[in-house]
Amino acid sequence: MVTKAANIQEVKCPVTGMLQLIGGKWKPIILYCLRSETRRFGEISARIPILSRKVLTEQLKELERDGLVIREQFNEIPPRVEYTLTELGKSLTPVLNEMEKWGMENIIAKR
Amino acid sequence: MVTKAANIQEVKCPVTGMLQLIGGKWKPIILYCLRSETRRFGEISARIPILSRKVLTEQLKELERDGLVIREQFNEIPPRVEYTLTELGKSLTPVLNEMEKWGMENIIAKR
DNA sequence: GTAACAGGTTACCTATTGGTAACTGAGAAA
DNA sequence: TTTCTCAGTTACCAATAGGTAACCTGTTAC
Numbered sequence: 001m002v003t004k005a006a007n008i009q010e011v012k013c014p015v016t017g018m019l020q021l022i023g024g025k026w027k028p029i030i031l032y033c034l035r036s037e038t039r040r041f042g043e044i045s046a047r048i049p050i051l052s053r054k055v056l057t058e059q060l061k062e063l064e065r066d067g068l069v070i071r072e073q074f075n076e077i078p079p080r081v082e083y084t085l086t087e088l089g090k091s092l093t094p095v096l097n098e099m100e101k102w103g104m105e106n107i108i109a110k111r
Numbered sequence: 112m113v114t115k116a117a118n119i120q121e122v123k124c125p126v127t128g129m130l131q132l133i134g135g136k137w138k139p140i141i142l143y144c145l146r147s148e149t150r151r152f153g154e155i156s157a158r159i160p161i162l163s164r165k166v167l168t169e170q171l172k173e174l175e176r177d178g179l180v181i182r183e184q185f186n187e188i189p190p191r192v193e194y195t196l197t198e199l200g201k202s203l204t205p206v207l208n209e210m211e212k213w214g215m216e217n218i219i220a221k222r
Numbered sequence: 223g224t225a226a227c228a229g230g231t232t233a234c235c236t237a238t239t240g241g242t243a244a245c246t247g248a249g250a251a252a
Numbered sequence: 253t254t255t256c257t258c259a260g261t262t263a264c265c266a267a268t269a270g271g272t273a274a275c276c277t278g279t280t281a282c
Contacts, residue, residue, distance in 0.1 A: 014214025103125025
C-alpha cells in the first residue's frame with residue numbers, strides 16, 4: 001500500500017520538496033520574469049502572453065503565500081500592483097540561471 | 112488577441128522551452144533519480160512511491176520520445192527494462208544539482 | 223494447477239488545471 | 253454619455269492529469 005506524503009513537511013527528497021513550491025507549469029517562468037526587477041501585473045502578463053490573466057493571478061497568489069514574491073498594491077486610479085521577489089525568491093536565481101543556460105544551449109540554439 | 116505558441120518550435124524564452132520538455136510534475140524527480148545511474152523500472156517506482164506506475168510509464172515514454180532517456184528492454188523472463196540518461200539528459204545535471212541544493216538549504220534544513 | 227515474477231496496458235473514473243466572457247471599481251478622456 | 257484604464261473576480265465549461273483495479277506475457281516454484 002502506497003502512503004502519500006500528505007503535505008510538504010513530510011517530503012524527504014529535496015527535489016520533490018522544491019517542486020511542491022515552484023513545480024507548477026508557470027511558476028518558474030513567472031519567477032524568471034521577476035528575476036531582475038519588480039514588475040507590474042500587466043507587464044508580467046505581456047511578457048507571458050500564452051498565460052491567461054486568471055491563471056497568472058492564481059499563480060502569483062500561491063507564490064505570495066509561499067513567501068517567494070511580495071505583492072504591493074498602490075491605491076491609485078487606475079490601480080497599480082507591483083510584484084517583487086523576496087529574499088527566498090531571489091535565492092532561486094542560480095536554479096533559474098541554470099535553466100536559462102540549458103534552454104539556450106539545448107533548445108534555442110538548435111533551430 | 113492572444114496568440115498561443117502552437118508548439119515548442121515557436122517558443123523564444125529558454126525557460127519556457129525547457130519547461131515544455133521537463134516541466135511535468137514528475138519529470139525532474141525521475142531525471143534526478145536517474146542522474147547517477149541506470150535504473151530498472153521497479154527501482155524508479157520504489158524510489159518514487161507516491162507516483163503510480165501508470166503515470167511513471169507515461170512520463171518515461173515522453174522522456175524517451177524527447178531524447179532525454181534511453182529505454183533498454185531485455186527479453187528475459189521475467190522481463191527486465193532499464194532506463195539511462197542520454198547525453199542530453201545528462202546535460203541537465205547542473206540544473207538538477209542546483210535544484211537539489213536549493214531544496215536542501217531552503218526546505219529540508221528548515222525543519 | 224495456480225501463484226508469483228517484472229513491466230507493463232487498458233478501462234474507467236475523479237480531480238485539477240486552465241480557458242473564455244462578463245463584470246467590478248473610480249476617475250479621466252472623447 | 254460613453255469609453256477607456258488596470259488589476260483583478262466570478263461563473264461556467266473543456267481539457268488534461270492522475271488515480272485504482274483488472275488484465276497481459278511466459279517461465280518457474282510450490
